[in-house]
Amino acid sequence: MLLKLIPAFFILFGCSLAVQSQNLKKPEENRFTKVVLAQRIEEPMQFQVLKDGRVLFAQRHGKLEVFDPATGKVSLVATFPVSTQYVSKTGEVSEGEDGLQGVILDPDFEKNHWIYVYYSPAGSEPKNVLERYEWHGKELLLNTKKVVLDVPVQREQCCHVGGGMLFDKENNLYLSTGDNTFSRASDGFTPLDERPGKSGEDSQKGSSNSNDLRGKILRIHPEPDGTYSIPKGNLFGEGVPQTRPEIYTMGNRNPWRLTIDSKTGWLYWGEVGPDGSQDDIEKRGPQSYDEFNIAKRPGNYGWPYFIGDNKPYRDYNFDTKTSGSLFDPANSINDSPNNTGIKNLPPALPAIVWYGKGASTEFPLLGTGSNSAVGGPIYRLHNFNDAKRAYPSYYDGKWFVTDFARGWINVIELDENGGYRSMERFLSDLKLNGPLDMKFGPEGDLYVIEYGNGYFKNNPEAELIRIEYNGGNRKPQVQASSSKIAGAIPLKVNLSSEGTRDFDEGDVLKYEWKVTRNGAAYKTFTQSAPTMTLASPGTYKATLTVTDQTGAKNSETVEIKAGNEPPKVNFTVLSGNKSFFFPGKSIKYAVSVNDSEDGSLQNKRILPSQVSVSANYLSEGFNLTEVAQKQISTDVTAQFAGAMAMINKSDCNICHAKETKSLGPAFVEIAKKYKGDVAAPSNLIKKIINGGSGVWGHTMMPAHPTMTDNDARTITNYILSMAYPPRSAKNLPAQGSFTTVVPEGENVDGSFILRAAYKDRGANGMSSQTTEKILVLRSPVLSVAEASEMKNVSLNADKTVAIVSGTNAFLKFSNVDLTSVSYIELIALRGRTPISQQAKIEIRTASPDGKLIGTFQVEGAEQQRIRAVLNEPAGSTDLYIVFADAPLRIRQLRLSDRK
Known part of the structure; x- marks a missing residue:
């Protein structure tokens, strides 16, 4: 230069x-x-x-x-x-x-x-x-x-x-x-x-x-x-x-x-x-x-x-x-x-x-x-x-x-x-x-x-x-919510402004709720959290307007439908693990449905045929937290929710679309081209990470060197799945047993999604309401990135390895169901800092010094897969992996029900 x-x-x-x-x-x-x-x-x-x-x-x-x-x-x-x-x-x-x-x-x-x-x-x-x-x-x-x-x-x-x-x-x-x-x-x-x-x-x-x-x-x-x-x-x-x-x-x-x-x-x-x-x-x-x-x-x-x-x-x-x-x-x-x-x-x-x-x-x-x-x-x-x-x-x-x-x-x-x-x-x-x-x-x-x-x-x-x-006074940031957004009449609801805030300290806020029914004025409140009873069926909109002392205001609206109570659906595991599946093993379950207007399964006013119960195996990229929190339905898009989120957050959409050619080929064309090619997944993973060109003309595929193999594999599997028709869910009875058989050729570290749903008949002129309950049985693997708390432990760049850096270190995994779990395996790794020649890792419940239920013993400095046999079943508990020695590196934990 x-x-x-x-x-x-x-x-x-x-x-x-x-x-x-x-x-x-x-x-x-x-x-x-x-x-x-x-x-x-x-x-x-x-x-x-x-x-x-x-x-x-x-x-x-x-x-x-x-x-x-x-x-x-x-x-x-x-x-x-x-x-x-x-x-x-x-x-x-x-x-x-x-x-x-x-x-x-x-x-x-x-x-x-x-x-x-x-x-x-x-x-x-x-x-x-x-x-x-x-x-x-x-x-x-x-x-x-x-x-x-x-x-x-x-x-x-x-x-x-x-x-x-x-x-x-x-x-x-x-x-x-x-x-x-x-x-x-x-x-x-x-x-x-x-x-x-x-x-x-x-x-x-x-x-x-x-x-x-x-x-x-x-x-x-x-x-x-x-x-x-x-x-x-x-x-x-x-x-x-x-x-x-x-x-x-x-x-x-x-x-x-x-x-x-x-x-x-x-x-x-x-x-x-x-x-x-x-x-x-x-x-x-x-x-x-x-x-x-x-x-x-x-x-x-x-x-x-x-x-x-x-x-x-x-x-x-x-x-x-x-x-x-x-x-x-x-x-x-x-x-x-x-x-x-x-x-x-x-x-x-x-x-x-x-x-x-x-x-x-x-x-x-x-x-x-x-x-x-x-x-x-x-x-x-x-x-x-x-x-x-x-x-x-x-x-x-x-x-x-x-x-x-x-x-x-x-x-x-x-x-x-x-x-x-x-x-x-x-x-x-x-x-x-x-x-x-x-x-x-x-x-x-x-x-x-x-x-x-x-x-x-x-x-x-x-x-x-x-x-x-805005360099001066800022508008309030408004959040409006209701204790119920639907229900039978009379419907008592608690309106809430919780979460509303003003970034300017000292501002005195005024609250006003304006409630309409089917578009007409209904009631007005000046409290921050009023309670009201809706006596007539209809669609109510409660608009909260918050005004600060300078007159700056902001609003938010919540909608409430009165006249039809949503049904209550439960999916109960009667025997077996409620969090993990073990291939080839069965769980017993029962679905219950109760609806204020329609009746229930128990009194036979709701027939089993009116309740949708299904199971689906999702092999890659399913966002378990999203399923558990939002109870999303298990359609084909949900199967690859994780992959779709990765694509949306990355630059993939700049050059590719699902069905139409952009700067690069459509995803469906990629899937068709590599259908049945056993080498395609690994080759495409490398191409996503390293970049390349020549397959689809002169267009250059940019490199993504910081993307992990797992993320690239998730995206690849989603794209290649487009060459095959979506697999339909298996219909189940409202009560019975289900055997977790992983479909042939699928990744064994996926998830079974069991879903029960009921759509009621509507009431008082109000439209029907649907409630679904989803049970996720995931593969019995805990990644170190899932730890809810850690002490004297850090994760590597792609969050696949836990690095123990001090004494009295631990990883906490919250609410782990250990029903039927006989032992846990993990991989101890040799990194830049060698693992201890002899290291002890304890498995405890409830706290870092809680009940000891198993022990890992690390022997030697080479990478090794080690096993800890559990002393007794523990049910659902907070699981602590406690490290008595350092330095040490470990990868994922795998639970097993085998004796």
Whole structure:
């Protein structure tokens, strides 16, 4: 690395506000409120906030729309005929990133009503265009069109369009353009394919080409007649041979969401990197990195020869598959036959922040998995002197950035010279769905537009939001509940405001309950927890409004249905273990149903045939806590609730959908492809963790190096299950015995879910009520992560190993049913710190010094499976695993009913 371009903040002052901000207190997260403005926006891209609070935004398929906060509605401004597809030389058609990419208001919009749009016009000419129009608040005046700039492109292969725009204080317009290069045929490395006919796969035609507008940030000065002039100080002067004077920065792959620091005038942006997740320094070069960049002056940012902090690629011959030398940041040479510009390029400048698919040692807060850097605004307090909800001075001079795939917002702090100082998460519980643009509005709010999960489709999660800051009095946080939400009349209910709180200490709160029946006013209460008796059948809504002493108020409503008592259902185990199953063993059970209006099973007014009793075996990914607490039904989606939760929390939905192709193949297509392939599970687990490509074309599967084998296996099993019809539950009688036989070929560490449900007949004109009771018999395995309490014990990173670090250590497992359990096995491990040569582990009940019911004896220092025979049955109890010696490492406990 020859140079490190580091921006410097506050150089006009002897004292740095960035330094001062370290002494400011970080605002409480409860002072920020997410407000959803518009939902179900189809493929939103860039937006602009007007002074009156309206938000103008572009949608990729050509619509320009505006959100009006006065009405809460979105209206159409214009529709542009756009090109969104690529047509290969062989005629193959594929969806790409092109379309309507950006919109911006002229700095003098209030006077001239000019707006600029950047898009890929439909038609045979491959180009993107920057156009100017007049807009007076309703429909766009299409007859005022001025074509400002054309950017010639190729439309045979995807991707990278750029399209972000902004103005500086001199009214110069900045426009980002992508390298317009197909990079997925480059194995995740840099696309330098110089073979004839492969220019679409050679980024040297654009990014490192001084005579081409692609892969750049352009800076022009729009003129009143629709033309533009060249500002002084761009990378190449006017009239320099083999250069374009519009270029401000070059060596960009896909610069994303530009911003300018209003104090320094420096330019900031995110840079989307390629897809590789592994280094291959000897043959190709570094893995992929996304970047956050700063330009204090024009420059070359290195792509496609360098990435991150100027990590160099090798000159690679795609024809002979041979590798050349590493590129030199100080002496970049573009000798591609596709280059029409100068050969000797300006020195390459490094990113200030860079991160790959795996965990970053330099910037650990950025996370892991798929990544797609999106720049954001530099917050300057002086821009919001009269704003209603200006963010506090703690954030003054800091850079808000986000990531399309990972969904966080991070705040980067720089020192007085512009060097990286620190990073912190903004709102730890906030998870965005495909954030694509982010900026502060005139009242100080942070606006974000979310594209949703998945590419090239109308995502239901797509929305426009703003995040408001309340630096003064905060509204009360209201929780309303009722002791009963349904029942027979007369129905006595206790209303409760428990959980309601006000974050401003000392505020006196006033409570008001307004109750309606079937929409009409019924009763009003001013107590925080009133009691009422509902004498007539109907649907009641009790709305609690809490007002603080300043008049700030908030409300919540609870619904109560009176007139029909829900049935009572119980599933009782008469003999056998109530928590665990032992393969091939039986339990005896009985189901009881009682309903105030319908009768009961016992008096035969409810027939056994009217009660649904079933059993199902769920082999993977079932969330036992969710079943026990929420009593969810055991349908096919519940079977893989854990896997679905993992997918929703990870980046899987960015590239995959269940039944439709996105950037990657549909899950059902993956399942069909590998149906019956015994090697598929292990291969797919490795691919999820390590990444890969080549099976479904050139699309690169990003690595997930921090995902555990167990989590990857859970996701894999869920996906592969889609090749088979869902297994129906086995119907059972209301009373009898059930033998826990694991279906052939299934994982033996799953769960049996026994369910009893009854839907009553309704009463007093009220609809029927359903009650179900679920009994979960899980495999007799306790993972160390399930311990409800531990002393002098820690867990490893993936929470599969307990590490004993001191004396008098223990693990507590709450409410474990030991009925029929004869012995317990565990695995003692040898780690970096060897296990004790002779160690004793005790099994006690009720407390760490409670009744001793078994003992493990560790002999030797090797990994070993050891067994402790239990002295006597203990029923349900708190189980303590007590360690008399350290150091020691253990894995899961397995219970057995064998003698």
